[in-house]
Amino acid sequence: TSNRQSFNMFDSDMPKPHELETPDGRLLYKGLLANIVVKVKFFSYSTSVLGIALMTPIFWHGGIAHYNLFAQVVIYFMSIGFILVSPTVLHYLSKGYVVRLYYDAEKDQYTVVTYNLILREKKVQFLQEDVKVPELRRMFTTFMAKGKGYLVNEGSFYRGSDYDHLMGYDKPFDMEIPIEDVKKEASKE
Numbered sequence: 001t002s003n004r005q006s007f008n009m010f011d012s013d014m015p016k017p018h019e020l021e022t023p024d025g026r027l028l029y030k031g032l033l034a035n036i037v038v039k040v041k042f043f044s045y046s047t048s049v050l051g052i053a054l055m056t057p058i059f060w061h062g063g064i065a066h067y068n069l070f071a072q073v074v075i076y077f078m079s080i081g082f083i084l085v086s087p088t089v090l091h092y093l094s095k096g097y098v099v100r101l102y103y104d105a106e107k108d109q110y111t112v113v114t115y116n117l118i119l120r121e122k123k124v125q126f127l128q129e130d131v132k133v134p135e136l137r138r139m140f141t142t143f144m145a146k147g148k149g150y151l152v153n154e155g156s157f158y159r160g161s162d163y164d165h166l167m168g169y170d171k172p173f174d175m176e177i178p179i180e181d182v183k184k185e186a187s188k189e
Contacts, residue, residue, distance in 0.1 A: 024111040024123070025104030028162040029152060034099040038119055041094065044087045045119075051083045091117050096140055096149045103162065110166065112150055124148070133167055143167060 020027065031037075058064065064072050095114060099121065102111040109125055116122045126145040133143055141149035143166070157163040164170045 022102060024102035025107075025109070026102060027100060027158070028103050028166070029098065029101035029157045031097060031099050032153065032156050033097065037094050037097055037099075037115065041087070041090055041115070041119060044090050048083045048087055051079065055079055055083070093140060096151050098150050098152045101152065101166075103166075110145070112145070114150070128165065128168065131166060131168060 059076070064075055067075070095116075098112050098114060100113040102113075103109075104111070109127055110131075111123055111125050114122050114124070124146065130145045131143050132145070134141060134149075138149060140151050142152045142154075143150055152163075154160075154163050161170070
């Protein structure tokens with residue numbers, strides 16, 4: 001037998017990440033793809049910088065001077081397109097990806113953490129009343145808050161009830177049909 005104590009990451013005596021209080025509140029959600037998003041964006045940025053670094057001596061020292069003018073213009077625009085458009089499109093697609101989501105029960109306020117263009121964390125605070133679930137699912141958007149779309153994975157919430165509260169699914173459902181709608185449909189027939 002060994003006298004060493006083994007470290008158990010899931011020891012029942014240790015607090016879980018979603019049980020710890022932070023200045024932003026209790027951690028509800030941690031995006032599983034956060035590290036991948038950072039790595040892909042960093043790779044895209046670094047290849048763009050490398051492209052600019054390599055493009056400069058090639059273009060300035062006549063590396064494509066032997067091509068006709070039309071071919072030179074096409075090569076310039078394609079190079080600039082790959083260098084500038086790729087990081088821009090990646091940022092546009094991933095700007096709403098939620099890295100972490102906190103909930104402050106005292107204020108009934110959520111804090112969502114995303115990455116900005118230069119890979120810095122950006123925090124946005126909102127109330128549950130600010131959350132709108134789009135009637136039609138939008139690409140890369142699970143919910144809207146303060147006019148911005150955010151993407152979360154329901155399965156990555158530590159507790160399902162936290163997802164339900166965020167989305168407003170824990171509110172009573174109103175089965176009543178407004179009388180005006182019934183009258184309009186009756187008059188159409």
